[in-house]
Amino acid sequence: MTLPKSTAELRALDAAHHLHPFSDMKALNEEGSRIVVKAEGVWLTDSDGNRILDGMSGLWCVNVGYGREEIVEAVAAQLRELPYYNTFFKTTHRPAIELSAKLAELTPPQFNKVFFTGSGSESNDTVIKLVRRFFQIKEKPEKKIIISRRNAYHGSTVAAGSLGGMAPMHGQSAVIPDILHIAQPYFWGEARQGETPEEFGLRTARALEATIDAMGEDRIAAFIAEPIQGAGGVIIPPASYWPEVARICRERDILFISDEVICGFGRTGNWFGCETFGTEPDILVMAKGITSGYMPLGGVMVADRVAEVLLEGGDFNHGYTYSGHPAACAAALANLAIMQREDLVGRVANDVGPYLKARWSALAEHPLVGEAPMTGLVGALELTPDKAGRTKFPDVGKAGTLARDFSFKNNLVMRAVRDRLIIAPPLIISHEECDELVARVRKTLDETFAELKRWGWV
Numbered sequence: 524m525t526l527p528k529s530t531a532e533l534r535a536l537d538a539a540h541h542l543h544p545f546s547d548m549k550a551l552n553e554e555g556s557r558i559v560v561k562a563e564g565v566w567l568t569d570s571d572g573n574r575i576l577d578g579m580s581g582l583w584c585v586n587v588g589y590g591r592e593e594i595v596e597a598v599a600a601q602l603r604e605l606p607y608y609n610t611f612f613k614t615t616h617r618p619a620i621e622l623s624a625k626l627a628e629l630t631p632p633q634f635n636k637v638f639f640t641g642s643g644s645e646s647n648d649t650v651i652k653l654v655r656r657f658f659q660i661k662e663k664p665e666k667k668i669i670i671s672r673r674n675a676y677h678g679s680t681v682a683a684g685s686l687g688g689m690a691p692m693h694g695q696s697a698v699i700p701d702i703l704h705i706a707q708p709y710f711w712g713e714a715r716q717g718e719t720p721e722e723f724g725l726r727t728a729r730a731l732e733a734t735i736d737a738m739g740e741d742r743i744a745a746f747i748a749e750p751i752q753g754a755g756g757v758i759i760p761p762a763s764y765w766p767e768v769a770r771i772c773r774e775r776d777i778l779f780i781s782d783e784v785i786c787g788f789g790r791t792g793n794w795f796g797c798e799t800f801g802t803e804p805d806i807l808v809m810a811k812g813i814t815s816g817y818m819p820l821g822g823v824m825v826a827d828r829v830a831e832v833l834l835e836g837g838d839f840n841h842g843y844t845y846s847g848h849p850a851a852c853a854a855a856l857a858n859l860a861i862m863q864r865e866d867l868v869g870r871v872a873n874d875v876g877p878y879l880k881a882r883w884s885a886l887a888e889h890p891l892v893g894e895a896p897m898t899g900l901v902g903a904l905e906l907t908p909d910k911a912g913r914t915k916f917p918d919v920g921k922a923g924t925l926a927r928d929f930s931f932k933n934n935l936v937m938r939a940v941r942d943r944l945i946i947a948p949p950l951i952i953s954h955e956e957c958d959e960l961v962a963r964v965r966k967t968l969d970e971t972f973a974e975l976k977r978w979g980w981v
């Protein structure tokens with residue numbers, strides 16, 4: 524079958540046959556999707572020839588940018604040599620071995636072992652089983668509750684969706700038991716009037732302590748959190764939050780799981796977000812940036828103190844056909860080689876990160892923007908009708924969607940979560956491209972402000 528070429532024909536086929544993730548398909552089919560046909564660096568091209576600045580690195584994953592021949596070649600070579608073999612039944616292969624060793628080298632010192640998966644969701648499903656198995660082996664099977672946070676995102680399978688704290692997801696599917704959700708460190712949205720960020724950070728962290736103590740330490744297995752909540756709206760916790768969480772975890776016999784699916788692989792200016800915030804996880808969850816999205820791959824790093832126990836427990840009855848897929852591991856190895864050779868992590872910490880942050884922070888002066896936080900190359904803009912009162916718009920999400928649509932029209936990919944705009948551009952973005960990104964954001968904000976004025980909302 525020869526594929527139709529025109530945008531209209533492709534859209535019609537898409538509407539007829541394709542169900543998109545997290546989408547209102549009836550509304551989308553009426554409007555029609557944008558069809559992305561190719562990409563280079565930080566730029567996407569759509570089927571109408573528009574060049575679009577990808578401020579989101581795809582879905583927070585294309586850290587080394589698009590068009591990296593080196594990764595393409597590595598995958599092609601691997602597919603020719605050994606396109607597939609599993610890592611079940613006493614077998615393994617070179618790409619999985621080499622990538623495991625590489626990850627042991629790049630992650631913090633307590634991590635020397637990895638379990639491969641195909642995605643972030645599969646990684647978090649793995650984590651739930653791993654954590655419960657750990658305490659079974661330690662003969663504490665009643666320690667099985669995992670504490671997570673409201674508005675956390677840990678994936679979309681039944682178990683990972685349960686672990687996450689997204690109410691709209693829980694509303695559409697049953698959640699699994701023994702998961703509790705506590706407050707998130709979202710200062711703008713949830714602090715009391717008069718409370719300082721410092722006080723709020725401590726109070727929110729101590730919700731963890733209070734929950735563990737109320738339930739009983741003998742029932743709590745673990746606490747899971749993203750260093751910065753990504754899909755929840757790029758919630759960067761106040762400086763007091765993570766040290767207090769680290770203290771609470773240290774003082775109790777629970778495992779701390781850092782979900783680094785977004786924050787891992789350079790996003791925050793270190794290899795991993797836990798290094799940026801000074802926490803010492805027992806389990807580290809990865810996906811996305813591990814291959815820069817060129818191939819699907821995820822992994823769960825297990826600290827030595829956890830691995831020692833698991834190794835005493837006999838079979839771990841869990842695994843995926845594509846755990847450690849050779850071509851995905853080859854993509855990861857090539858991707859990580861680029862990151863190291865080009866010192867992309869150092870670039871985020873010392874060069875392009877501070878460069879973009881200076882310009883991003885200045886957006887807080889716009890009348891529509893309440894706060895403009897950024898860490899490394901991940902940032903947010905909180906839209907508000909009244910900065911001083913940290914007031915929300917009447918119909919939460921409408922102003923954000925309006926801004927997101929203007930951004931779309933301005934050929935900038937920026938996401939909206941409630942009334943919060945978020946960006947996470949590829950780590951290779953140049954200074955000039957940062958300027959262009961900020962210029963498009965300013966235009967978007969001005970257009971949004973003018974429209975909200977017409978609505979009488981500002």
Ligand code: PMP
Nearest residue numbers: 642643644676677678782784785
């Ligand atoms: N954890 C976090 C922190 C994520 O941001 C995501 C995806 N955005 C996931 C897990 C799930 O990953 P995936 O979509 O690869 O299943």
